[in-house]
Amino acid sequence: MNTYTAEVSCIQDLTHDVRAIELRLLDPPTIAFQAGQFISFEVPKEGQSRPVTRPYSIASPPERREHILLVLNLVQGGPGSSYLFRLREGERTSFKGPAGAFYLRDDGTKDLLFVATGTGIAPIRSMILAQLQRAPDRPVTLFWGLRSQRDLYWQDELGALAAAHPRFTVVTTLSRPEPGWQGASGRVTALVEERITSVSNLAAYLCGGSGMIKDVMATLRAKGLCPIYREKYYDE
Numbered sequence: 001m002n003t004y005t006a007e008v009s010c011i012q013d014l015t016h017d018v019r020a021i022e023l024r025l026l027d028p029p030t031i032a033f034q035a036g037q038f039i040s041f042e043v044p045k046e047g048q049s050r051p052v053t054r055p056y057s058i059a060s061p062p063e064r065r066e067h068i069l070l071v072l073n074l075v076q077g078g079p080g081s082s083y084l085f086r087l088r089e090g091e092r093t094s095f096k097g098p099a100g101a102f103y104l105r106d107d108g109t110k111d112l113l114f115v116a117t118g119t120g121i122a123p124i125r126s127m128i129l130a131q132l133q134r135a136p137d138r139p140v141t142l143f144w145g146l147r148s149q150r151d152l153y154w155q156d157e158l159g160a161l162a163a164a165h166p167r168f169t170v171v172t173t174l175s176r177p178e179p180g181w182q183g184a185s186g187r188v189t190a191l192v193e194e195r196i197t198s199v200s201n202l203a204a205y206l207c208g209g210s211g212m213i214k215d216v217m218a219t220l221r222a223k224g225l226c227p228i229y230r231e232k233y234y235d236e
């Protein structure tokens with residue numbers, strides 16, 4: 001793993017508690033990684049003399065080697081997210097990486113299923129952008145679970161990608177929609193149960209909390225055997 005110095009080049013608030021942070025690499029000036037991998041920050045923790053390490057997935061595609069995009073939740077009082085939310089445009093930071101075994105496999109024959117909850121979309125965005133460029137004619141499905149309308153982001157971007165790639169299907173489902181929601185509601189597990197009819201030519205990539213990963217794995221396993229790759233962000 002290398003150590004990188006970077007400058008915060010752009011900050012965008014995506015919702016009331018989700019922020020996208022773009023970092024421009026300074027030293028070294030580029031980064032090579034596989035779609036799906038993460039980087040790690042060492043951050044101070046109150047009441048502790050040693051810093052703690054927090055990993056964050058890269059949400060941008062690997063061909064963008066001079067900038068990386070992160071997307072993260074504010075976890076109240078959490079050292080990692082508080083540190084990143086305190087960063088301002090133009091400020092410098094450093095991180096280690098890239099790392100992780102959750103990356104897009106180079107298997108051109110499988111249909112791909114991506115399932116994310118919350119900011120688990122980060123590595124999956126990188127993978128989908130890489131996959132649509134690498135093999136635009138392979139079927140790709142994304143099921144993304146969020147809580148309610150105020151938690152939605154990247155809907156226009158995903159809609160535009162689906163319009164440009166007829167074999168890319170995206171469904172965002174809200175577990176607690178407010179009245180007026182026209183889209184899917186309920187958990188991503190229910191979408192997997194109802195809409196994935198065969199796993200015989202499927203590879204699945206899951207990212208989010210432990211509960212979703214456990215449930216979706218069980219649902220897929222009940223349908224048959226297929227490769228399932230996963231990244232657990234936290235225990236539920």
Ligand SMILES: Cc1cc2nc3c(=O)[nH]c(=O)nc-3n(C[C@H](O)[C@H](O)[C@H](O)COP(=O)(O)OP(=O)(O)OC[C@H]3O[C@@H](n4cnc5c(N)ncnc54)[C@H](O)[C@@H]3O)c2cc1C
Nearest residue numbers: 054055056057071072073075078079080081119122233234
């Ligand atoms: C490989 C990997 C990649 C990750 N990539 C991302 C990423 O791209 N974006 C991101 O937002 N987080 C990501 N996480 C989670 C991240 O590393 C931290 O755990 C998170 O930012 C909370 O850290 P903290 O120090 O602020 O709070 P802590 O005090 O360490 O966490 C407090 C609690 O917050 C909850 N929590 C942790 N992560 C989340 C989350 N994302 N959403 C809601 N609740 C959460 C958990 O219950 C956790 O126990 C990733 C985790 C792993 C293991």
